[in-house]
Amino acid sequence: MEEDVSLKFRQQLLLIDQNLVAEDVAALKFFCTDLLPSRKLESVKSAVDIFQLLMAEEYLNEEDTFLLAELLYRIKCHSLLKKLGYTKEKVEECLHEKGRVSPYRQMLYELSENITNEMLKEIIFLMQSHLPKRRITLSALDMLILLEKQGLVSDNNVQMLEDVCMEVSPDLVKTVNCYRTKVSLPQQENSFPVKESSLSHSGDIRVCASPLETSITSVSSCINDNKAANLTQGFSGMKLELPGGFSNVENESKKMTTYKMDGPHRGFCLVINNVNFDRSLQERKGSCKDAEELKRVFTWLGLDVRTYKDQTSQQIMNLMQTWQHFPDHKDRDCFICCILSHGESGAVYGKDEELVSIRTIMSHFTAKQCPQLAEKPKLFFIQACQGKAIQCPVYVEPDARVPGLSSMQHSISPSESIPEEADFLLGMATIDGYVSFRHVQQGTWYVQALCSKLQLLVPRGEDILSILTEVNEDVGRRVDRLGTKKQMPQPAYTLRRKFIFPIPKDPPPSQQHGGF
Template identity: 60%
Template sequence: MERTRPTTGSQGRETVGPSNMEDDAKLKFRQQLLSINDNLGTGDVAALKFLCTDFLSCRKLEGVKLGIDLFDHLIDEGFLSAEEPFLLAELLYKINRPLLFKTLGYTSKKVQECLHEKGRVSPYRQMLFELAENTTNMTMKEIIFLLQDKLPKRSTAPLCEEGDKCANNGKSPLDLLTLLEKQSLLREEDLEILEKACEMVSHNLLRVINRYKKAKDNKAANVTQAIPERSLELPGAFSNVKNEPKKKIYKMDGPHRGFCLVINNVKFKSSEREGSQKDAEELERVFTWLGLDVIIYPDQTSEQIIEIMEIWQRLQDHKDRNCFICCILSHGESGAIHGTDEKPVSIRRIMSHFTAKNCPQLAGKPKLFFIQACQGVKVQRPVRVEVDAQVIDPPPMQQQSVPLSESIPEDADFLLGLATIDGCVAIRHIMQGTWYIQALCSKLRLLVPRGEDILSILEDVNEEVATRDNGEGVKQMPQPAYTLRGKVIFPVPSDPPPSEQHQGI
């Protein structure tokens, strides 16, 4: 096709034809790629190469030293262009470099919205990358040791260039995964060797694999259910198939997400909950990142806690918000939390302030309560670890255990997340905070950007806390209960998770 040349207008000025605009767009795109390349570290390039394993040959990837090397290969293979730069935005999103994909005109929310239709990185490759991101140096050494007999001897030689200081014989987790794939010891349809190694050295890594397998099985099951029996034998069978109703998703895209109350009881008459400030600070960072207005109430008596609930019950601003969240960090007993005056307050009473009848502004909206408190009075105090229980004589009405089902109001749209099951203690580290709240915040940071709903996130919280051990046999099992009628999915924030906001581009 003949390319259009510049023409001269009536005033003698040159006008720009299509070919010039196309060249300008390509030049601008190259400039964007160069800017992105300038802000990529060695680790970033290695991560991008790994995620591109399914697009580019090993020979081409081995020659990549800089980001622009990788970009050139992707352009040559037709995966990347000025007209369609999404793959690079997706790759940068996967390695959590939001300031870089903003160079291409994308936000985290926009990338997330496009992933379903345009996403090219396979769930399998993402799972392996997540494994690598969560593998410590010690875990890496242990995995290499376990798999030593299955790997060629030359693979133990350092992979770093001379002069580099590298642990694990110069190998990174990505290097090891790549090697396992090259040796056909790891494939999408065969994760057995990797599973066994992770089972022996890290339950956290095993959870990543299990979550991937569960999602894969669910997807396969959904496809099977969508095809009726003997559909291939019946012409036009699909025309009679009724689509399953979609799961309700609560509206969470308003200009104001909602309020998050954090009641942080530290100083009691006879004790002090050291480490709780760490929890309160982490909750404030994470829920602020998720778009909520966080209000912290330190050291509240039982009477003051009820007063706070009555104030927020009457708040008219709820009508313009999508949800309401309340986090209570305190001592507790079965079915109740304690004020700093060491008097119990029923969890059910606290939550009942926000039923549709008592707080019509929140009717039909999700109301989430997270309770970090013991639900029993058994006390065990290992070194530097304490439990959120008190040895006090409760009133007669509190002697009997209150079932979890009776703690949550019968009204709809509630979620109650308890740090522990009834009658048991909840662990708090005096420096690092509580197992439950720290796991909750960690999983919110990790899984909200992946579009997970709150119940799926709490499943991961349960699993993480349940596998922990304080070294002296103390265990903990969180327990959620809910009357939600749909999924609670927080929109993906445009900013990176709070723990990574300090990093520059």
């Protein structure tokens, strides 16, 4: 009996490992730094390696899985908590009493998630004398780990970190200050080396003649005593003439408000349309209508559309890996992926009725995993239920399991599914925990509304978030023929600029084909 329990436990750990990507493993290693020997952590290649170390140190066993639950909670893999018998809410209840991850680790990880690619470039530039001379690709977490190893940052010394964050983005300083207050660290003297210029002081503000001024468009200022509130006062009525032609910062910023969408090729659009399933999941009648509309509309918008029908969970992952390494992305403006399937919280079903994490799907296209799409917008539209099935009239079916079968509890939201990197948009057909509806002939409410609003509003020059707001309004007003079922879509995004499709020369497909 004990052998059966042990085997089942290890199977659960293996399933968790299979749903984690490289960035997740790196985050787990980071959170375990204070718990496991560093020499053993250095040899870790997978989540299973970490689980083995935790079990060897008696932090993890069949009877006590809370530490692993806390780690999954910290890296926002909430959909995996169910495999350990936890929910997001249950972990939060127990953290005060049983939590093992230090406030210091939490602070550094939160900081790493809030550092954008542009911020990271600036930080690396500022800290280049403390970083390896050879050219290597660093993530924000990698960079913080290097600073920690060199003794420049520690649990009782975050001054340099605070100074650098102030140079790059005062918003980042809030995270460090919150930690300083929580553990009662004293304020220290400014430790970040800067050069004073010959410009006169204005109150508490010094304008620094650091090399950063000539290489980035943001105005960096050194603020004595970290009084960020004085920034506005100090520059009030003051015109700054910066080297390199950056005198008009306002005009420069206006140029950066929209993504570049004027290349020779718009981009690729994948449409994964799962209609038929192997066992208990019902046929998704009407989904082919959605796939056809998506192909017509995105082709009209200038994308090269590729459609894949009835893909297993492994085939979906294989597709992501194939397109992740597709070299032609470098000549494209954007990337779009639409997935039509049954689903549960934070995941979609393959034809084989195995779940695939939405976060895992999207993580293939981060700047690190897919450099050709770095700093380019990546849009994902998911038409799938995210909660329990509902018995519906014959003409309207939920994209979920058949009634009576269990589903995952409310454990993840779109903002937690989306990669932490910039330039992603995730459009969900429904909010977490709820079904989405599909007419067996006309297709799904969400996809039909999306296609309709794109055709109506792209010619008017509307950006994608404005369009998705209109989609919310459209779907939110719809109701099933008995007047009892409603649905509300939910977008989440880390876009840094407005995403606006160029206006096509041809009329919309609805006009070409006589409407939907």
